[in-house]
Structures are given as C-alpha cells and as structure tokens.
Amino acid sequence: xxxxxxxxxxxxxxxxxxxxxxxxxxxxxxxxxxxxxxxxxxxxxxxxxxxxxxxxxxxxxxxxxxxxxxxxxxxxxxxxxxxxxxxxxxxxxxxxxxxxxxxxxxxxxxxxxxxxxxxxxxxxxxxxxxxxxxxxxxxxxxxxxxxxxxxxxxxxxxxxxxxxxxxxxxxxxxxxxxxxxxxxxxxxxxxxxxxxxxxxxxxxxxxxxxxxxxxxxxxxxxx
Amino acid sequence: xxxxxxxxxxxxxxxxxxxxxxxxxxxxxxxxxxxxxxxxxxxxxxxxxxxxxxxxxxxxxxxxxxxxxxxxxxxxxxxxxxxxxxxxxxxxxxxxxxxxxxxxxxxxxxxxxxxxxxxxxxxxxxxxxxxxxxxxxxxxxxxxxxxxxxxxxxxxxxxxxxxxxxxxxxxxxxxxxxxxxxxxxxxxxxxxxxxxxxxxxxxxxxxxxxxxxxxxxxxxxxxxxxxxxxxxxxxxxxxxxxxxxxxxxxxxxxxxxxxxxxxxxxxxxxxxxxxxxxxxxxxxxxxxxxxxxxxxxx
Numbered sequence: 001x002x003x004x005x006x007x008x009x010x011x012x013x014x015x016x017x018x019x020x021x022x023x024x025x026x027x028x029x030x031x032x033x034x035x036x037x038x039x040x041x042x043x044x045x046x047x048x049x050x051x052x053x054x055x056x057x058x059x060x061x062x063x064x065x066x067x068x069x070x071x072x073x074x075x076x077x078x079x080x081x082x083x084x085x086x087x088x089x090x091x092x093x094x095x096x097x098x099x100x101x102x103x104x105x106x107x108x109x110x111x112x113x114x115x116x117x118x119x120x121x122x123x124x125x126x127x128x129x130x131x132x133x134x135x136x137x138x139x140x141x142x143x144x145x146x147x148x149x150x151x152x153x154x155x156x157x158x159x160x161x162x163x164x165x166x167x168x169x170x171x172x173x174x175x176x177x178x179x180x181x182x183x184x185x186x187x188x189x190x191x192x193x194x195x196x197x198x199x200x201x202x203x204x205x206x207x208x209x210x211x212x213x214x215x216x217x218x219x220x221x222x223x
Numbered sequence: 224x225x226x227x228x229x230x231x232x233x234x235x236x237x238x239x240x241x242x243x244x245x246x247x248x249x250x251x252x253x254x255x256x257x258x259x260x261x262x263x264x265x266x267x268x269x270x271x272x273x274x275x276x277x278x279x280x281x282x283x284x285x286x287x288x289x290x291x292x293x294x295x296x297x298x299x300x301x302x303x304x305x306x307x308x309x310x311x312x313x314x315x316x317x318x319x320x321x322x323x324x325x326x327x328x329x330x331x332x333x334x335x336x337x338x339x340x341x342x343x344x345x346x347x348x349x350x351x352x353x354x355x356x357x358x359x360x361x362x363x364x365x366x367x368x369x370x371x372x373x374x375x376x377x378x379x380x381x382x383x384x385x386x387x388x389x390x391x392x393x394x395x396x397x398x399x400x401x402x403x404x405x406x407x408x409x410x411x412x413x414x415x416x417x418x419x420x421x422x423x424x425x426x427x428x429x430x431x432x433x434x435x436x437x438x439x440x441x442x443x444x445x446x447x448x449x450x451x452x453x454x455x456x457x458x459x460x461x462x463x464x465x466x467x468x469x470x471x472x473x474x475x476x477x478x479x480x481x482x483x484x485x486x487x488x489x490x491x492x493x494x495x496x497x498x499x500x501x502x503x504x505x506x507x508x509x510x511x512x513x514x515x516x517x518x519x520x521x
Contacts, residue, residue, distance in 0.1 A: 051433050052396050063388060069367070070391035077384045086375045090361060093368035098350050135349050 005030045005075075006059040008044060010219050012212045013205045015068050015107070016056045018159060020204065022072060024197035025158045025188075026079035032203065038219055072096075076155040083150055091149045095136065095156040099163050102132045106166050110213050111222070125174060128167055133178050136160060140180040146187060153191070161188040169207060303328045303373075304357040306342060308517050310510050311503045313366050313405070314354045316457060318502065320370060322495035323456045323486075324377035330501065336517055370394075374453040381448055389447045393434065393454040397461050400430045404464050408506050409520070423472060426465055431476050434458060438478040444485060451489070459486040467505060 005023065009016035011034040023030050035041050035055065045053045049064050057066045061078075065071045076082040076092075083089045105124050112120045139148055148156045164185045167174050175182055188194055197204050208216070303321065307314040309332040321328050333339050333353065343351045349364045356362075356369045359376075363369045374380040374390075381387045403422050410418045437446055446454045462483045465472050473480055486492055495502055506514070514520070 051392060052399070052429055061385070063385065065388055065392060067392050067395035069395050070388055073391050074384060074388040077387070086372060087359070087361065089375070090363055090368055090372040093371050094349060094363060094365050097365035097367050101350070131350055 004028075007032045008035065008049075008057040008059070009055050010035045010216055011205070012208055012216060013107075014056075014208075014216065017205055018103070018162060019056060019058065019068065019071050019075070021162045021197070022075050022081070022155060022158055024203065025191065025194050026075065026081060027193040028075075028079065030203070035219055036215075038221065041219055069100075072155065072159075081153065081155040081158070083154055088150045088154075092154050092156045095139070095148055096159050098132055098135060099156075099159045102127060103163050103166070106163075106170065110208050121170070125171060128174050133167070133174070133181060137178045137180050140184060147184075153188070157184060157188055158194075161185050161194075301359070302326075305330045306333065306347075306355040306357070307353050308333045308514055309503070310506055310514060311405075312354075312514065315503055316401070316460060317354060317356065317366065317369055317373070319460045319495070320373050320379070320453060320456055322501065323489065323492050324373065324379060325491040326373075326377065328501070333517055334513075336519055339517055367398075370453065370457075379451065379453040379456070381452055382450075386448050386452075390452050390454045393437070393446055394457050396430055396433060397454075397457045400425060401461050401464070404461075404468065408511050419468070423469060426472050431465070431472070431479060435476045435478050438482060445482075451486070455482060455486055456492075459483050459492075 005028065007016060007019065007030055009032070011032075020030075035044070041055070044050050044055070044057065050057055051064075051066045054066060056068055056071060057064055058071050059065075060071075060074065065074060073082070083092050102124070105120070105127070109117070109120060109124070136148070143151075145151045147153050148160065160181075161184060164175065164181060175185075189198060196202060303326065305314060305317065305328055307330070309330075318328075333342070339353070342348050342353070342355065347362050348355055349362075352364060354366055354369060355364045358369075358372065363372060371380070381390050400422070403418070403425070407415070407418060407422070434446070441449075443449045445451050446458065458479075459482060462473065462479060473483075487496060494500060
C-alpha cells in the first residue's frame, strides 16, 4: 500500500504549501489534484471527501485527512520529524505554532483591502523583527546546535525555513540581524531533498499573483 | 517583632475562610507582611493545615500569604501553573482538559498590563504572549502546544498515529468554530448580528453535522477508538458554548446531545461543571474591558 499521498487544493500556495514543503523535505513523492473551479470543490464536498467541506485535503494511508495541522502532525510523525518524546514534541509544537501565527498574517495579506495594506505590512515587519525572529534566533543561540530541537532536523526547522523565505520575499533586510537564522536557512536549503524542491520545475508554488488570487476567490467563494 | 510563621499561617487561614483576603490581588500577594493585622491577637484557633505546612516551613520571619503557599505547594506537588487573566479566552480549553483528566492546577491571574510585562521581561513568554503553563519544568506557550502535551501525558490522544490524525481533525474543526465564538465579543457592534448569524449557520450546516455523522458512523460512545479522548472533551466544551449562544442549535443532533450528557457525567467533568470550580463564566462587558486593558487591545 505504498501509494503516493494525493494533495487536493487549488494550484497555489495557500494553506497547502507548508504540507508540500514538509513532504518534499522528507523526500516523499506526492501527487496533486488541482481544484480549478467551484464545481471541482462541490464535487469533493458532495462525495463526502471533505469532513468540514474544506481543503486542504490529503489522501494518505487510506485516510482522507483535512485540517492543515492534522495533516502536518501525521506526516511529521510518519517520517520521524516530530522529536523523540513528548517534551521534544512540546518544544517543536511551540515553535511551529509561532511560525504558523506569523505565517498566517503573511498568508492573509493578499486578502487585505488596499487601504489597509500598508499598515498590515508594517505590522508584519514589526512582529517579525521584534517578536518572532528574535525568539527563534535566541533558541538557536541557547544551545548552539544546528537544529532547533534535539540536535536533529525536525518539522520545526523545515517550517521555520519556509517562513524565512516568505519573510525574505516581503523584505530581505528583515533577516539582516539574525545570523543563526540565516545559517539555518542555508543549512536546511542545502539538504538534498530541500535543494531539489527549491529548484525550478518542482511542486513548490510561486507567490500568489492577481490572477491566482482571483481564481482562488472564485473557487472558495470569498470576497 | 518576629513573626512566627505558624501563627501567621493560622491568621491567614482564618481570614481567607471569612472572605477577607489580607493581600487583595495577586500582584501584591508576593510582598511580605509589613505590620501585624490587629485581629491577629484575637486568633486562637490552631489550624491543622497550618501545622502540616509548619513541618515544611520551619519557623522563619517570612510570612507567607495564601497565594504564595498555594504556589509553593503547587511547585512541590508538581501541579501545573496556568498564567492568564481571570476569564475564558484562550486558556479555557486547557482548564477543561486538565480538569477532565483529573489534574489539579493552580492559576496565577494577570490583572494589569504590568503583570503581563513582568512575565515578558523575565523571559517566561517565548512570544511575549499568554496562555503560558508551567508544567514538568517547562514554560509552555501556544495553546495547541500545551493541549498536545497534556493530552499525551494523560493518555487522551489516541493509541497510535492514525487515531491521533482523527483526533486532530476533529479538534481542529472544534477550534475553528470555537475561534469564531471566542472572537465574538471583539466584533464591532454593527457587524455583530451578521457574525452571530454566520456562527449559527456554520454550526448547523458544517460542524455539528460532521461530528454527529462521526458518532453515527461507528455507533460508539466516543469519537475515536471507543475511548474518551481530548476530542470528546474539547467538543463537549464547544457544545456548551453553542448552547449558550442558542440552545435550539443542538436540537437536531441527538448523538451530540448524548455525548454531551455522557461526558458531563464523568466524575471529573461533573465536578468541573459545578459552581466553585475553576471553570470561568461567559465574558461580560466588565471582563472584556479588563482583557482589552491587559492585552492592550483597542
């Protein structure tokens, strides 16, 4: 039963991208079935595949998993990227939840009304600089190891490095004063699986442009 | 004058029992007593609890307040300590889970922005935010990290990765609806009716049917693995909030109602549901203002 996981989502980053990163970093090949119009989404809903009528949905090991965190937790456990015990898992969870909080702000930026956008961007930059990046830099400094938890690659490193790419996309200068984070980004990016995922032609998705955003709005029916 | 610790303990217990707290708030509770309250001289009852604590704390000139003693007991007994303001917010699901698991816990309430600053400045808050729970030598932040740890520790997280996946799916759905309800008090008045309507609609058409269907599909007493898990506890907590919003919302979901009754009748949960427990009431206007002040929300 070594079927590849199948990812159901639209052809863009959204809430599926962190799952693509984790699978790719774990060296797991996966298929994608893109939702191109509202009908595709209705079809999935109507055949009972979506517990809460929402995507992301990942078919894996005979299950149709929904909810991003449920999917990430399962993949991380399956591929030994979730620490060695409950205490390591607690640290990993703390860090990944912080990553998710900042990531959520960046994710929702394209949906922000134009007149509020500058303020939102400023807020994201401020939180990156004063809250999130310093916290992770401090963790790395505290133990001086190559990875955030347990001296071993975990989902926390992968999810943080993904976020660092988005922070850099927003404003490269934001990473300037965080040498250990920059080193982690380089180190993780050079892992063979990640390196491959970062190259053109991989399943990694580009930033959401206007066209993609309009398509997503139509599919998911939000304003 | 040298304060006899034993006598101070006795006095404090007397006071607390009569609804008078010598220190008022938790922030001032950490200071030492300055002058002996006059009623000390009237105190003659020897309190057995005080005698027990006397064995732990030899006579000293430091006088402990009730709050300090509770915290010392908590630390020594290994009780988790919850840091939050005195309201539901993002800590309530953690209180529910601990209570349902039969775990005693202490609470240190944040009453002012300065209390929050103090926690931030002494490095206790990884992202300068609460909830924060001191447990097993860690200072855990982030609600989900805390819930995951507690669920694992008390065997409320399923027996393997697949059960965990189901539990996670269900609890994330609960969290999505719970988040809408949580943020309702912060909604501008002109948007509130629309928001309430949206919550009711999503409850009726998306979330409640999904959970009812799960229970129907296997006909078992609990959502996952025929055994109580965090999914049942967190869902039942949510059902109470849905009911608070509008009792008729649960009308067409007999299996959910049965689950709610079943879980509510578990001894630990039953106790938590009774008045005087650490369960917090719905947010009122006053509480909302307090929270906005503490967390510096406009």
